């Protein structure tokens with residue numbers, strides 16, 4: 001059940017980022033999790049909801065992107081990015097590969113509500129929320 005430790009780490013980053021940006025609520029949260037983490041999406045969603053004790057994260061929609069892993073085949077020398085396990089060369093089937101990345105957990109963006117937003121929060125063209133904020137947080141859990 002490593003989903004819980006990842007979810008908890010993600011919650012901590014999200015809360016820190018949200019506070020830094022003056023958020024009163026996080027509407028949705030996009031994170032990227034390396035493919036080698038082998039997250040079960042349903043479990044991760046549940047783990048996130050259980051970990052999100054802070055009111056900032058009440059009802060937050062969780063969006064998970066899978067980060068691919070770059071593999072360099074030692075047999076046929078091909079380099080490719082794999083988004084699904086098992087990790088093997090798709091060209092020659094060799095498992096003699098060198099891997100890079102694919103194990104990160106990163107907060108990509110958050111859609112937040114701000115207390116003192118001066119725009120109309122109902123209008124998609126004005127302020128009141130911040131989209132596409134790129135978090136710098138990256139953790140390694142486990």
Ligand SMILES: [Zn+2]
Nearest residue numbers: 073076089092
């Ligand atoms: Zn190969």
